[in-house]
Amino acid sequence: MNELINEINGLLRSKTDKGVAAIFDDEHALLRAAQKAYDSGYRKFETLSPFPIHGMDDAMGLKRSPVPWFTFIFGTIGLAFGLFVQWWMSAVSWPINVGGKPMFSLPAFIPVIFELTVLFAALSSVAGMLWLCNLPKVDPPIIHPDITSHKFCLFIPVNDHGYDEAKAKEMMKSLGAKEILMAEL
Amino acid sequence: MINRDVLVGGNKTYKDISDDICSIVETVPTKGWFMYFLPAKMGLLFYVGVIAMIIGYGMGLMGVNHPVGWGTDIVTFVFWVGIGHAGTLISAVLFLFRQKWRTGINRTAEAMTIFAVMTAGIFPLIHTGRPWLAYWLIPYPNQRGPLWVNFRSPLLWDVFAVSTYLTVSLVFWYIGMVPDIATVRDRAKNKIRKLAYGVLSLGWRGTNRNWQHYESVYIILAGLSTPLVLSVHSIVSFDFAVSALPGWHTTIFPPYFVAGAIFSGFAMVVTLMVLIRNAFPVMKDYVTLNHMEVMNKIIMTTGMLVGYAYASEFFIAWYSGVEYEQYAFINRMFGPYWWAYWIMVTCNVIIPQIFWSKKMRRSIPVMFVVSIFVNIGMWFERFVITVTSLHRDYLPANWGMFNFTFYDFGVIIGSFGMFFTLFLLFIRVLPMVAMSEVKPVLDVGRGDKHERAH
Numbered sequence: 008m009n010e011l012i013n014e015i016n017g018l019l020r021s022k023t024d025k026g027v028a029a030i031f032d033d034e035h036a037l038l039r040a041a042q043k044a045y046d047s048g049y050r051k052f053e054t055l056s057p058f059p060i061h062g063m064d065d066a067m068g069l070k071r072s073p074v075p076w077f078t079f080i081f082g083t084i085g086l087a088f089g090l091f092v093q094w095w096m097s098a099v100s101w102p103i104n105v106g107g108k109p110m111f112s113l114p115a116f117i118p119v120i121f122e123l124t125v126l127f128a129a130l131s132s133v134a135g136m137l138w139l140c141n142l143p144k145v146d147p148p149i150i151h152p153d154i155t156s157h158k159f160c161l162f163i164p165v166n167d168h169g170y171d172e173a174k175a176k177e178m179m180k181s182l183g184a185k186e187i188l189m190a191e192l
Numbered sequence: 193m194i195n196r197d198v199l200v201g202g203n204k205t206y207k208d209i210s211d212d213i214c215s216i217v218e219t220v221p222t223k224g225w226f227m228y229f230l231p232a233k234m235g236l237l238f239y240v241g242v243i244a245m246i247i248g249y250g251m252g253l254m255g256v257n258h259p260v261g262w263g264t265d266i267v268t269f270v271f272w273v274g275i276g277h278a279g280t281l282i283s284a285v286l287f288l289f290r291q292k293w294r295t296g297i298n299r300t301a302e303a304m305t306i307f308a309v310m311t312a313g314i315f316p317l318i319h320t321g322r323p324w325l326a327y328w329l330i331p332y333p334n335q336r337g338p339l340w341v342n343f344r345s346p347l348l349w350d351v352f353a354v355s356t357y358l359t360v361s362l363v364f365w366y367i368g369m370v371p372d373i374a375t376v377r378d379r380a381k382n383k384i385r386k387l388a389y390g391v392l393s394l395g396w397r398g399t400n401r402n403w404q405h406y407e408s409v410y411i412i413l414a415g416l417s418t419p420l421v422l423s424v425h426s427i428v429s430f431d432f433a434v435s436a437l438p439g440w441h442t443t444i445f446p447p448y449f450v451a452g453a454i455f456s457g458f459a460m461v462v463t464l465m466v467l468i469r470n471a472f473p474v475m476k477d478y479v480t481l482n483h484m485e486v487m488n489k490i491i492m493t494t495g496m497l498v499g500y501a502y503a504s505e506f507f508i509a510w511y512s513g514v515e516y517e518q519y520a521f522i523n524r525m526f527g528p529y530w531w532a533y534w535i536m537v538t539c540n541v542i543i544p545q546i547f548w549s550k551k552m553r554r555s556i557p558v559m560f561v562v563s564i565f566v567n568i569g570m571w572f573e574r575f576v577i578t579v580t581s582l583h584r585d586y587l588p589a590n591w592g593m594f595n596f597t598f599y600d601f602g603v604i605i606g607s608f609g610m611f612f613t614l615f616l617l618f619i620r621v622l623p624m625v626a627m628s629e630v631k632p633v634l635d636v637g638r639g640d641k642h643e644r645a646h
Contacts, residue, residue: 053399054400055397055399056400057206057210058628058629058631058632059404059628063403067400072404072408074405097344100340105342105345106344108344118353118430119348119349119352121423122420123352125356125360125420125423128416130359130360130363132413132416133409135409136367136408139405140402140406142396142402144394146395153378154397155374155375155397156207156378157206157207157209
């Protein structure tokens with residue numbers, strides 16, 4: 008029992024990296040900073056913002072999110088499941104004659120097939136998103152409480168390629184950071 | 193270039209937005225909120241009592257009988273499911289069309305969808321008369337054979353459509369809210385609040401690697417919700433259309449029902465927004481008169497679509513040459529239920545025409561009254577479709593009247609109590625404007641004004 012609790016605890020606690028964080032006042036400064044950090048050779052750095060910023064994925068060199076694959080694969084499974092279940096229940100397990108319609112009445116089965124396709128696709132996309140984001144997490148370290156409200160943050164972890172604390176801080180200062188601090192993410 | 197109006201009034205900064213929206217959750221509710229909550233809660237308690245009586249004594253308490261076997265429960269079910277559709281239209285369809293003005297109202301509209309569908313879901317259960325056997329609607333392996341549900345029945349399609357709709361809308365709403373809940377969590381000084389919103393926020397921190405997946409799933413959910421919402425009211429209309437009853441057996445029903453649903457749903461959004469603006473004056477910067485005007489335009493447009501559907505039904509009844517069909521429609525207009533028909537036409541087709549005038553479109557008292565009339569009219573539309581078609585069909589043995597009882601009125605009034613109680617609690621505990629969606633559109637319209645000055 009204790010092992011199980013530890014196991015769950017381990018899954019929900021975030022594994023954090025130490026690093027240096029810079030706080031900015033607006034999203035344009037953060038976008039420039041991210042571009043600069045990428046150009047300086049950093050690859051594991053992260054940006055934090057209260058809302059998604061256009062162009063940030065390119066600035067950070069991120070590839071397209073794989074979430075749509077979850078939608079497609081599980082949507083297809085939902086479709087097949089809906090078709091199979093209705094065929095098996097209506098034509099195999101206990102066939103009942105309803106108004107002389109065929110046991111396998113495909114047109115009448117389409118609404119339920121559609122609903123199950125949407126249901127599987129939607130729930131699996133959300134589950135896939137949470138899995139890709141490593142969520143949910145208990146008590147993640149918060150660099151600055153205003154980052155979810157009106158501040159923007161660039162975080163460079165110590166284990167990033169060619170990390171040099173003095174250089175990183177210098178770069179952040181030159182980009183107009185309002186505040187530079189050592190933090191955990 | 194055409195100058196755009198600002199989407200958010202009052203020259204707000206990002207911080208102002210967080211302060212405005214979160215303060216509603218963080219402070220003791222205002223008097224305005226209590227003024228709405230007390231009557232709503234009384235309505236809910238009344239509803240619980242009415243439902244307890246109906247379940248305890250049986251369906252005989254309500255007006256349904258031979259030949260009108262579908263009465264208030266089904267009428268009000270269709271009414272509430274329809275209300276829900278505007279929320280999905282605002283949150284999903286307007287998102288796909290990149291309509292940025294939606295950000296001010298989408299959270300409340302989605303909440304309205306969820307609570308309306310929850311309210312609706314109770315009615316078919318009451319209508320079955322034996323709600324404790326409702327789990328028979330689900331095809332689960334059982335010891336009766338196993339005996340499965342009838343997948344060829346629209347009523348069963350409805351079970352799948354409405355429950356999928358509720359699930360997907362709920363997930364869409366919650367995922368949209370996670371970044372905002374994180375904002376409330378990070379602002380919290382109080383330990384209990386920090387814990388509660390910390391759990392709800394799932395540990396969201398707003399890293400770009402998370403935003404990337406988040407935005408992807410958001411557009412996918414919008415894309416899935418759009419055909420879903422159209423399927424839901426189409427399938428609700430199949431409950432009627434897949435039958436041989438004159439007045440029900442028409443192919444126009446799916447688009448006609450969807451247009452009506454959007455119509456009534458937008459009217460409900462306008463009603464709620466007027467009340468919210470009244471109870472929380474700070475909301476006037478987020479839900480501006482421009483928002484209200486756009487919604488009033490949609491109300492007028494869909495009202496005319498519905499009016500076209502009414503006319504088209506009559507034309508087809510005449511053109512088909514089927515005397516039963518013709519009688520059903522003449523009977524609607526001039527038969528014993530003429531008053532219901534004319535209430536419907538007045539409220540849905542005639543009254544919204546006032547919105548041709550810009551002054552009326554932008555007048556809060558006018559739109560409030562019109563939105564209430566539209567909802568009355570839409571309830572009567574479902575009443576006209578359900579009851580007037582059933583009360584006289586092919587055989588003289590099937591001619592009769594539907595008699596309202598106290599319990600019919602009780603469930604209608606009570607359901608509003610339930611809906612408003614849920615909605616007011618939502619306003620109290622969750623951020624009612626999507627802050628993470630409003631902040632990126634803050635600049636809209638500001639630069640335009642600036643350029644004009646040059």
